[in-house]
Amino acid sequence: MRHTINLFLMLAAFWLLNSGHYSVLMLSLGLGSIVLILFIAHRMDVVDHESQPVHLSTKLPSYFFWLLKELILANISVVKHIWLGNSSISPTLTTVKASQKTDVGKVIYANSITLTPGTIAVDLVGDKIMVHALLEENIQALETGEMNRRVCQVEN
Amino acid sequence: MLIGATLAILVVMILAIIRGIIGPTLYDRILAVNMFGTKTVLLIALLGFVMGRPEFLDIAIVYALINFISVVGVLRYSDSFAFKQPAEENQPEEP
Amino acid sequence: MDVAIEIMSAICLLIGSFLCVSGGVGVLRFPDFYTRMHAVGVTDTLGAGMILIGLMLQSQDILVIAKLVMILLMTLFINPTASHALAKAAIHNGLKPVLDNKERNNTESESSSR
Structure with missing residues (x-):
């Protein structure tokens, strides 16, 4: 769970810094894409301590x-x-x-x-x-x- | 100074192309393509500042990712037979 | 204050351009594939880094600086991976590196033939 939250925060920061538009429509689209990526990452089974080294x-x-x-x-x-x-x-x-x-x-x-x-x-x-x-x-x-x-x- | 740096990057890109054309082995060519791609990222970023349009940086980010994927994608075929032949043929006569 | 930042940015861009040109010369000059990879490493790490830092000093917008930092981090994380993959593929397919004592003879014969 910790790794999922970390991945979510990283993706959110990446999206916010890259977009530069902060209207409600754009933010909801960004949230949708982040959730999609989290779903795909979980299906691929790559969210663990190796891809998200929080402890380091x-x-x-x-x-x-x-x-x-x-x-x-x-x-x-x-x-x-x-x-x-x-x-x-x-x-x-x-x-x-x-x-x-x-x-x-x-x-x-x-x-x-x-x-x-x-x-x-x-x-x-x-x-x-x-x-x-x-x-x-x-x-x-x-x-x-x-x-x-x-x-x-x-x-x- | 921005224009000077842009010209320097263009010179380096030309040097990389020369290595890509004469490069004796296949790996030299892949190396030259990789270097060319990295320099393209820098060139796009510099050109964005020269023209006063920092939006070019988005393109630079995308290009950095594409460059990495292209190199790794080519190397995925490095187990195939066609990759092994040129390296061994070139070995004796080329330094 | 503005002048100082301008000068620092110009110095960073100058150093970066010099490192990139040196790396380009090294790619043409070094004797074999593995040594050329070291020359490419120079342009990829400090050459790119200095140019991007020079650009960061010139911009005021925080989003632009964030994007430049992102490009810098991507370059620093991605390039070692790509060069390692390339070197590993080369050595597994039997490309022998030119090592120290043999390399002297090769360069001598090469320079005499030119």
């Missing part, structure tokens, strides 16, 4: 700010190596270990790896993530495990 919402913002900082640093390094040319890069393919317990945590970790330029999560099997990196330093930074630790904190 208090810890996610601080992680996002940390990720933003990492994102800017990674962007600077990749842009530097684009202009330095092909001889300065050292592409590497390795596997790193993900120590998250739930699937949501693993997905957050793999998506964070892909979001930072310079590293891409190629495959995720069990708790091993195959990572392709532009530079060897990126792999070393991943293996120190700070991002892994922070995602674990978000998860608990």
Whole structure:
């Protein structure tokens, strides 16, 4: 039930921000479309703790700010190596270990790896993530495990 | 500055098209199409501001969604036989 | 005050354009598919983000800002998924990445042939 209410609020916010018309007719049409989507989502059986991670919402913002900082640093390094040319890069393919317990945590970790330029999560099997990196330093930074630790904190 | 940014995005779109045309493997082409789509979203948003009509942003949102669906939709066929051939043929001679 | 916001917006747009052009150059310049994905990542994350932040600073309407934030969040959530799907399809169909020591030879032979 909590997840249904959360989905309803998200859809309502999305609809209100996108429409910008607040007459009674438009609002009732919006309500009708939201109810239709809720019905379809329930039929598809996708409304659960994985699609609506309400329990993570208090810890996610601080992680996002940390990720933003990492994102800017990674962007600077990749842009530097684009202009330095092909001889300065050292592409590497390795596997790193993900120590998250739930699937949501693993997905957050793999998506964070892909979001930072310079590293891409190629495959995720069990708790091993195959990572392709532009530079060897990126792999070393991943293996120190700070991002892994922070995602674990978000998860608990 | 808005017009300068628009021109820069157009240049990037041309670079993406070049990669899409010469790109040795199929995946390079899909990557170029994906990049082209993202840049189109930015271009629509910028053009809305250049022309003073922020309603263009609605189109940009819809385009972002269509772009994602198109890429994932093409990749759904990646298990088929036709996908495997070009990648393996191209592998030895192309870097 | 208005002038300060104008200047900040112009700086954001300038940085964003520079990052996008760098990513475009990287897509043409890097040696193989997987390294090109990193260049596309630059244009998709901070390049798009900076341009959208620059536009946010220029607009007064709250609905317009909300829509720009929505586009930014969509870009940030959707693009990793698409690139992961692409990389996974590529590696499952046997496209081998060019790794470090081999890659040096390839680029040398390529540059000598031009």
